[in-house]
Amino acid sequence: MTTLPLPTVRRYPIYLKMLETSDVFGSCDSISGATLAGALGLEEILVRKDLALLGVPGRPRIGYPKDAIVRALRNRLGWDNSTDAALVGTGSLGRALLGYKGFREQNLSIAVAFDSSPANIGMRIGRISIQSADKITKIVSRLKLRMGILTVPDEAAQDCADKLVAGGVKGIWNFTSAHLAVPDGVLVQNVDLASSLAVLSHALRNMMEGAEQ
């Protein structure tokens, strides 16, 4: 399987959600690139290009077979098989991710959670009981988990990432601001809320000052 362009991969969940939940397409078995683009407010040419990369042939004036497109999207995203992940850090953000229902659609399931604070270890959140961070490598390795989710304070991030990698994790979803050093063959996807908020508040500040002048 070839690696797809990142912007395309980022749009695939949007197409999938629209196809699986919207009634824009009625009971129709086919969808056209134009309808999908229109419903999402995207350029038609972009949508056509993204769909072409799925390898499902469309037919002129009829469009693409909806079921085949949905299957291909789920397959390309790796969402046709459930991915079990380890979550490290059960502060406010970690707990939110543990309870976040949106992951189910994406077949992501958090199998185990870790924390370093004795006050949290042993506590249950839903069906998961929190384990000591000392056991990350051992448990992750035993459960054969390939994905880790990091929601620890920045200063603990590298140490926890090292433990996850030692346990066999190949992909880290990093919610900290820390720059993680990982070996080749391990992927890091950053979701840095502080940086994202920084961009917005800096722009807002500039705009407000402009308005006052």
Place this chain on the structure above:
Amino acid sequence: MTTLPLPTVRRYPIYLKMLETSDVFGSCDSISGATLAGALGLEEILVRKDLALLGVPGRPRIGYPKDAIVRALRNRLGWDNSTDAALVGTGSLGRALLGYKGFREQNLSIAVAFDSSPANIGMRIGRISIQSADKITKIVSRLKLRMGILTVPDEAAQDCADKLVAGGVKGIWNFTSAHLAVPDGVLVQNVDLASSLAVLSHALRNMMEGAEQ
């Protein structure tokens, strides 16, 4: 005040956190670009360029005055004044953001929260009581809020964004996958967890298949 390059703005919170919390710099009043770059694992030339944009002059072999750099960073990020925001959508993610302590460092304070579900309206989370989404425009306007945080289901996102904008909001931190249409002069910063996870799971899947071959 000039608009800074986005990558620079994204790194500013990282510098600030390092300068305010780390003891790498000991009790020293000055910091060098090299030390800061080393502590963060960044290129020195990049750090120097970012710091130069703050307009605080450094001195050869001594470095930059630490206090002045911290003040300039906070100022450029708009974090020397508290920003009050309205949060819309009090599901699992919205509640997490309400309880997320990390915002305090960034002087972001959530002043009010809205939900459309009668079961949630009137409920208290911490010091905030949840208001009906019907009142977004009225309350946001009365409180003169300029920032909105969207943690609603995708299908409700545009409607809630419209209500925020009608109330005077100029910046929206969008945690949904929806593409928001907003008037000129309103900024949207997207944090799309579904897309971020899609990128990671697609890459993981490719890697696993590669390893099996």
